[in-house]
Every structure is written in structure tokens, then in C-alpha cells.
Amino acid sequence: MSVVRFEHVAKSLPHGFWLRRKDVLRDVSLSIEPGEVYGFLGPNGAGKTTSLKCLLGLLKPDSGSVEILGRPGSDPAARERLGYLPEHPYFYPHLTGRELVDYFGRLFSLPADVRVRRRDELIERVGMSDRADQPIKQYSKGMLQRIGLAQALINDPELVVLDEPMSGLDPVGRREVKDIILDLKAKGTTVFFSSHILADAETLCDRVGLLFDGRIVLESGVDELLEGRVEYWDATCDDVSPDKLPGYQSRATQGGRLYFRIPSAEQLDAWIDAVRGAGGRVVQVSPHRHTLEDYFIGAVRGERSSDEGAELEESA
Amino acid sequence: MSGRLWAIANHTFKEAVRDRILVLFLIFAFAMMAASTVLSWLTVGSELKIVTDLGLGALAIFGTAIAIFIGITLVHKEVEKKTIYAVLAKPVSRWEFLVGKYFGLMLTLAVVTGLMAVFYTALVWWKGGEFPSHLFAAVLLTYMELSIITAVALVFSSFTTPMLAAVFTVAVYVVGHLTWGLASFVDLAPGAGTQSLVTVLYYILPDLETFNIRSRVVHRLPVTTGYVVDAVGYSLAYTAGMLALATVLFRRRDLT
Numbered sequence: 001m002s003v004v005r006f007e008h009v010a011k012s013l014p015h016g017f018w019l020r021r022k023d024v025l026r027d028v029s030l031s032i033e034p035g036e037v038y039g040f041l042g043p044n045g046a047g048k049t050t051s052l053k054c055l056l057g058l059l060k061p062d063s064g065s066v067e068i069l070g071r072p073g074s075d076p077a078a079r080e081r082l083g084y085l086p087e088h089p090y091f092y093p094h095l096t097g098r099e100l101v102d103y104f105g106r107l108f109s110l111p112a113d114v115r116v117r118r119r120d121e122l123i124e125r126v127g128m129s130d131r132a133d134q135p136i137k138q139y140s141k142g143m144l145q146r147i148g149l150a151q152a153l154i155n156d157p158e159l160v161v162l163d164e165p166m167s168g169l170d171p172v173g174r175r176e177v178k179d180i181i182l183d184l185k186a187k188g189t190t191v192f193f194s195s196h197i198l199a200d201a202e203t204l205c206d207r208v209g210l211l212f213d214g215r216i217v218l219e220s221g222v223d224e225l226l227e228g229r230v231e232y233w234d235a236t237c238d239d240v241s242p243d244k245l246p247g248y249q250s251r252a253t254q255g256g257r258l259y260f261r262i263p264s265a266e267q268l269d270a271w272i273d274a275v276r277g278a279g280g281r282v283v284q285v286s287p288h289r290h291t292l293e294d295y296f297i298g299a300v301r302g303e304r305s306s307d308e309g310a311e312l313e314e315s316a
Numbered sequence: 317m318s319g320r321l322w323a324i325a326n327h328t329f330k331e332a333v334r335d336r337i338l339v340l341f342l343i344f345a346f347a348m349m350a351a352s353t354v355l356s357w358l359t360v361g362s363e364l365k366i367v368t369d370l371g372l373g374a375l376a377i378f379g380t381a382i383a384i385f386i387g388i389t390l391v392h393k394e395v396e397k398k399t400i401y402a403v404l405a406k407p408v409s410r411w412e413f414l415v416g417k418y419f420g421l422m423l424t425l426a427v428v429t430g431l432m433a434v435f436y437t438a439l440v441w442w443k444g445g446e447f448p449s450h451l452f453a454a455v456l457l458t459y460m461e462l463s464i465i466t467a468v469a470l471v472f473s474s475f476t477t478p479m480l481a482a483v484f485t486v487a488v489y490v491v492g493h494l495t496w497g498l499a500s501f502v503d504l505a506p507g508a509g510t511q512s513l514v515t516v517l518y519y520i521l522p523d524l525e526t527f528n529i530r531s532r533v534v535h536r537l538p539v540t541t542g543y544v545v546d547a548v549g550y551s552l553a554y555t556a557g558m559l560a561l562a563t564v565l566f567r568r569r570d571l572t
Contacts, residue, residue: 013572056405058571076407084405090398092327094334106323107406151402161405 001070002031003159003190004038009054009064010214011047024050026214028064032192032207034158037185039201039222040194042211043300048194049087051211052163055192056084068159080108083157087164087194089148093137097128097147100136101154108155115154122150127176141168149180160184162193166200178204198293210296212303218295225295230287233262235271240280248274257283320408321416328420329427332386338428341385345378345432349439356443364445365534371436372530376458379429380489383462386424387469388481390417391566400571411563418470418559425462429455450539454529457544460551461527465489467558468522474566491517492524522554 006028015022024047032038042048053059055066057074071078091100101123105115123132126146131139139147145168152160165181166174181204184191195201201208202222210218236259242250248271250258262268268285275282332338352370356363391414394400403413433455437447468488472481491498498518505511526547529539 013570053401053571056401058401058404060570076409076412078407079405080407082405084402086398086401086405088398089402091402092331092399094331095327099330103323103327104402104406107320107403107408109319109407148402155406 001034002067003034003036003069004030004032004055004192005065005067006030006051006055007065007067009051009061009066011050011054011059011061013050013059024214025054025061028211028214028216030209030216030219032190034190035185035188036206037181037191037204038193039205039208040192040211041196041198041201041208041296042194043196046211047214048211049163052161052192052194055161056082081155081158083152083155083160085145085148085152085160085162085165088141088167089144091136091144091147091151094135096133096135097139097143097150098123098132100147101151104151105154110155118154118156119150122153123147125180126150142170142173145169145173145177149177153184157189159190159192162191164195165193166195166197174200198291198296202291210299212300217303218299225290230265230289232288233265233268234284234286234288235260235262235268235282236284237275238281238283240275240278244278244280245271245274318412320412321419324403324408324413324416325419325423328390328417329423332421332424333427337385338382338424341378341382342428342431345374346435348374348378349432349436353439353443364440364443367443368440368445369530369534371439372454372458372533375429375432375436375455376461376528376530378432379425379458379462380465382428383421383425383466384469384482384485384489386421387466388473388478388485390421390470391473392476392478392481395571404571410567414470414474414562414566415559418466421466422463425459425466429459429462450529450533453539453544454533457527457529457547460548461524463551463555464492464522464524464558467555467562471558471562471565474562475569488521489524492522493528494525495521495523496525523550526550 009025009028010023011025012021012023014020028047028051030038040048040051050059054061055068055073056079057076060074066073068078068082092103095103098119101119102115105119108115110118123129126149128143128146128150131143132147136144136147145165149162149165152162162181165177169177178200181191181193185204191204193204205222207219207221208225209216236257238257240258242253242258245258248260250260252259260271262271272282272285349371352367352374355370356366359366391400394403400413404410433451437451441447465485465488469481469485472484476484495518498514498521502511502514502518505514529543531537532539
């Protein structure tokens with residue numbers, strides 16, 4: 001059974017002064033299997049948050065269906081085993097961090113001893129022990145994000161939904177959030193997070209879906225996406241003079257070192273032989289792969305140009 | 317009461333009492349009650365009546381002001397400040413959220429009304445008056461009126477802005493105190509259409525004057541237990557109807 005399932009979800013929302021309805025989601029279908037970390041990517045305004053709100057029953061899809069652990073998203077019981085961190089967490093300013101986590105624990109009807117134990121453990125884990133008894137209105141953005149994570153985990157969820165968990169965090173904070181996501185993954189928790197920070201998605205996700213203009217335009221395992229897609233190799237050698245390596249144009253020299261860019265694996269073999277034959281020493285060889293960012297930009301550009309093409313055709 | 321309902325009610329109460337505005341309202345209420353002693357000097361012989369009358373009036377007015385002021389923002393504030401997302405992402409149904417908020421405000425109003433009643437009683441006692449015999453009934457019925465007003469405010473709060481909700485709720489409050497006028501207007505209204513409109517309004521709007529037994533208390537007229545029981549029952553039924561309506565309106569709403 002899929003943990004999360006979107007079936008052809010479409011949603012329009014009122015927009016502007018006359019509240020004209022604008023299509024935000026056109027056709028979103030995806031499913032997330034147990035234990036997966038799924039990155040929901042897309043440019044700003046693509047409909048990521050709207051999709052998550054449909055999942056949580058905050059919005060009713062115009063058509064299509066949403067399921068959490070086999071139950072419809074609008075059923076409160078579906079959210080029993082779910083943890084959610086909203087985008088830019090907004091929490092009650094008059095509560096302290098500890099009171100907030102406690103309040104959300106009560107909404108899960110946890111037994112008092114479990115609630116108190118988990119509350120204090122989680123506050124410790126997100127590094128908020130010192131500030132937990134201060135009112136939330138005094139919190140910085142990073143602190144809000146941390147306390148938001150603590151409340152999202154209070155029910156020991158099977159599925160964690162994180163809306164832009166890294167946004168607004170400093171490098172240390174991002175690292176800590178990443179570690180928490182990796183811990184969850186190790187525990188077998190399913191994680192569904194939206195982000196536009198691709199480097200994070202690349203290191204964390206098993207699978208990514210790219211949302212553009214209300215549609216999933218690309219869905220793939222991260223490994224398949226990046227595997228074998230070496231663009232070129234950066235190669236460095238030592239103790240050899242450039243004229244002993246005819247046919248290879250070094251990109252730079254530093255001290256006795258020569259830097260080359262080799263376009264393919266076969267040529268790399270030949271290059272290594274040439275360096276060794278000339279009595280040189282290979283210092284370093286590193287593949288340069290496509291990053292998720294390259295795909296992201298490529299896919300978004302592709303979509304944009306095909307949209308423009310369609311518009312041109314229509315006007316012609 | 318389910319744990320969730322109680323958690324939401326308790327949280328709403330906490331939010332209200334941590335807001336300075338509530339303290340401000342209370343200070344004004346106390347000040348107005350205390351001012352009634354000054355006014356009473358202007359009259360001869362009926363000093364105590366002025367104090368009892370104005371004091372109970374102040375209790376009702378400030379109770380109503382707090383009910384409307386907090387009631388109209390109960391839902392809207394959560395949507396506006398986006399705090400509602402994290403709450404409704406928990407296994408909380410929309411009706412639990414609304415009813416929890418309602419109970420939270422009623423809890424706040426119980427405490428506030430209680431404090432005002434204590435202050436009032438102390439004032440009357442200090443002026444040498446004896447304890448008005450039906451004081452408890454008068455305060456209880458005021459509280460039952462607040463229950464209806466809060467529920468009406470919640471209905472409006474569940475789909476419109478605080479400003480409009482305030483206007484609508486105040487309108488219901490004012491007209492609710494004049495429904496006896498509507499009843500007599502039915503026969504005078506021109507045309508059957510107007511007549512049936514007025515009749516419908518008469519039945520839809522709450523009859524808030526039912527809960528006003530203040531003059532009976534001041535003039536030491538009898539108040540029967542049956543009357544109080546009927547009024548409480550009326551309030552509970554009307555409140556339940558309003559909460560059901562608020563739930564229907566709120567359940568359909570998209571929380572963008």
C-alpha cells in the first residue's frame with residue numbers, strides 16, 4: 001500500500017480582486033512507497049504547497065483523489081500517523097515552545113507520560129532545550145523551524161510531510177535538519193518534502209518529482225537520474241612535461257601539475273596510459289556528473305519553451 | 317468532552333487570558349461599576365437601586381463586548397496568521413476545532429463574568445445593600461445570553477472578516493433585544509410578503525430580551541425557577557443550532 005497517493009488531482013483557487021479561479025494544480029499523480037524519501041521539487045508558484053494542502057485535507061481537490069495510508073486525505077483519522085511542518089511555520093506567539101509541542105501532542109490524544117517524554121526528547125533533539133520556555137514571539141526563523149520539526153514528530157509518525165524544511169536556515173541549521181531527515185529514513189519513516197534547494201534533495205531523496213505549472217513533468221529515482229551521466233572527467237597529473245602528452249590540451253598548470261578535462265571514459269584510459277608512458281603520475285581523476293539542478297533547469301526550460309511553442313501555434 | 321476538544325478549548329482560554337485586551341476590558345467594567353456609586357449620589361432614596369441596576373448592566377455590556385470582540389476573531393485570526401494549518405493537519409476535525417474554540421471562549425467568559433459578579437457583589441455589600449435575591453439567576457441568564465452571542469459571532473467568524481463579523485453580530489445583538497417589536501410589527505406590516513419576512517426574522521433571530529431579568533432583580537420582583545430553566549434550555553438549543561451552522565459553513569471552506 002502506498003503511503004501517499006495522488007490520483008489526477010486538479011485544483012483551482014480564487015485569484016485577484018474578482019476572485020476569478022485560476023488553475024493551480026492541473027493533473028498531479030504520484031505515489032510514495034513506505035520508507036521512501038520523496039523530494040517534491042519545482043519552482044516557486046508551481047503548486048507544491050497547494051498539493052500538500054490537498055493532501056492534508058486543508059483544500060478539497062476539484063477532481064481526483066488523495067490518500068494517506070489508504071484513507072482519504074479529508075478523513076481526520078488519516079492524519080493520526082502523520083507529522084506536518086508547514087512552510088514558514090506560524091505558531092501561536094503567546095505560547096512557549098514547550099507549550100506548543102505539548103498542545104500538539106494533546107491533539108493526538110497521546111497518554112500524558114508519553115506526551116511529556118516525547119516532548120522533552122524532541123525539544124532536546126532539535127537543539128531547543130535552552131529556549132523552550134521562552135515565548136514563541138521571541139524566536140528567530142531558525143528556531144521556529146526547529147520547534148516546528150519537534151511538533152511534527154510528536155506522534156512518532158509513519159509519514160512526515162515537510163514543506164520547505166530548509167528555507168531560512170543557516171548552514172548549521174540545514175545540516176541539522178538533514179540529519180533529522182536521515183535519522184527518520186534510517187528508522188523507516190516515509191518522508192515527503194518539498195523544496196527548491198536541489199542540492200539538499202540530491203543528498204536526501206530516493207525519488208524526486210518535479211512539479212511545473214500544476215503538473216508533474218518529471219519523476220525519477222535520484223540514482224537513475226544521476227547514474228552514468230558523467231559529462232566529463234577532471235584529471236590531474238604530475239611529473240610530466242606538456243610536450244610529452246601530444247593531443248591533450250591542458251587547461252591549467254600549477255607548479256609541476258597539469259589539469260585536463262577529458263570528455264569520455266575511453267579517452268580517459270588512453271590519457272592515463274599516455275601519462276604513465278611518459279613517466280608521469282596520475283594525481284587525481286574525478287567524474288563531473290549532471291546535478292539535479294541541471295535537470296531541473298533543463299526540464300523547466302523545456303516546459304517553458306513548449307508552452308511558448310503552443311502559444312505561438314495558437315496565435316498562428 | 318474528548319481530549320482534543322478540551323485541548324483546543326484550554327488553548328483558546330490560555331490565548332485569551334494572555335492577551336492584555338481582556339484585562340483592559342475588566343478594568344473598564346470595574347471602573348464602570350464603581351462609577352455607578354458616584355451616579356447614585358445624584359438620586360435621593362434610591363442609591364442602592366442605581367448601584368444594583370448599573371452594576372448588572374455593566375456586567376452584561378462588558379460580557380457582550382468581550383464575547384463579540386474575541387468571538388469574531390476566533391477563526392479568522394487562526395486563518396490569517398496561518399496557525400490553523402498545523403492544527404488541522406492533526407487528527408482534528410473541523411467541528412472539533414470550532415466547538416473547541418467556542419468552549420474556550422465560554423470558559424474565558426465564565427471566569428470574566430465570575431470576577432465581575434464578585435466585584436459587583438462586594439460593591440453592593442459595601443453600599444450597605446443586602447444580597448439581591450435573584451442575583452445568581454440574573455448572572456446565569458446573562459451568561460446564557462453570552463453563549464448565544466458567542467455562537468453567532470463564531471458563525472460569522474467562520475466565513476467572513478472580523479470587521480463584517482462584528483457588524484453582523486452587533487446587528488443580531490441589537491435586533492435580538494427588540495424581537496418583541498418584530499412580533500407586534502407583523503400585524504402592522506403592509507402586504508403578505510413583508511409580513512412573512514418579518515415572521516421568519518422573528519423566528520430566526522434570538523430573543524435576547526428573555527435573558528434580561530435585571531429590572532426584576534433590582535425591583536425585587538419574583539423570578540420563577542421554571543422561567544430560568546426555560547431560558548437556559550432556549551439558550552442551549554439556539555447555541556447548538558448556531559454551532560451546527562458554523563460547522564456546515566466552515567467544513568466547506570478551503571483554507572488557502
